Amino acid sequence: MSELTLLSSCETDYNSDLHSWIDIERQISNLAKAGFTHTQWMQNWEGEYLYSPSEMFQARDVLRHYNINAHSIHASEGGKRTIIKDGRPVFRNRYRFTEIRKDYTSKNEYARLAGVDLLKNRIDLCSHIGASVMVLHMQLPYRMFEEQPEEKELYYRQVFKSFDEVKEYAVAAGVRIALENMICTPQKYQEEQFDLLLDRYPDDFLGFAWDSGHATLMCREDPYHFLKKYNDRLYATHLQDNESISDELLYQEDGERADTEVLLHDAHWIPNVDGTLGRGILDWDLIARHLAKAPLELPADFEVCISGPDEFEQLKCCHTQAEKFYRMVSDYRNNER
Secondary structure (H helix, E strand, O other): OOOOOOOOEEOOOOOOOOOOHHHHHHHHHHHHHHOOOEEEEOOOOOOOOOOOHHHHHHHHHHHHHOOOEEEEEEOOOOOOOEEEEOOEEEEOOOOOOOOOOOOOOOOOHHHHHHHHHHHHHHHHHHHHHOOOEEEEOOOOOHHHHHHOOHHHHHHHHHHHHHHHHHHHHHHHHOOEEEEEOOOOOOHHHHHHHHHHHHHHOOOOOEEEEEEHHHHHHHOOOOOOHHHHHOHHHEEEEEEOEOOOOOHHHHOOOOHHHHHHHHHHOOOOEOOOOOOOOOOOOOOHHHHHHHHHHOOOOOOOOEOOOOOOOOHHHHHHHHHHHHHHHHHHHHHHHHHHO
16 A cells, blocks of 8 residues: 655645745745645635736635645625724624625625625636635624514525525636534534525535634634534534633623633644644544544644744644644544545
């Protein structure tokens, strides 16, 4: 049997979502120097920026220059959902926001159509750089659902219209959308969302992206719940290690402060795959076993936050853990055959 070729993936914005091409190329160059073979293109994952065709070609050529493969990107749902209020981060997800100009869930038909254009723009980016999966957020204004139940039907009606309009475009491009499990949104509302949408749309168009750090925060009884339940539609990952958050902090009466605590506990640590890093609560052997059964194109994407004077050493450490994790998943897949 031939020796396994080890693959590894880390997102392009591991050192923050920087938008200058000099900074973007520096990050991609560091990924290559650290040994990574793949990446998830993350720049402009939030906001309303539209890539021009020339920028898409530039992204393609920078990745090619450093011999980095992109098998996924992180699309933008439009708008800025995280703001700084009174010096602390607040995640705006409980109600609708009228100031967002491109939002595929919007009641405003012009803003909804602009949101569809934004999704198609990211599908075009996938086509240019060779990515086959597009991770997407779908914030759920769950407090609005609780206070105005009639708004839930309208919300999903707009989502259906948008996805119906995007589906043919995505399938023709060979790009699947993967909806991500979110922070600051109770598990029951996310589960309702995934059940509804994955039942409505075919697997060649829509699937699931599992964020391990978000799961530790919001899936209170079992952080692997979504990983298990939607395993047969799992097309992308954001793998990071994390601790969790206490019930006291998560369920405090001041909702904004609770969301701030969730944001502050979304650590994005390097996955502690081999148990040598000394922090993190996730069971990477269990995760590898579930990923081995999923229709996931390997390598699984790591999503970490790395900065400081030892940035490159941390990145090399991340690469070591990514290769070990790839071997774990590959071994489980081979044993299933």
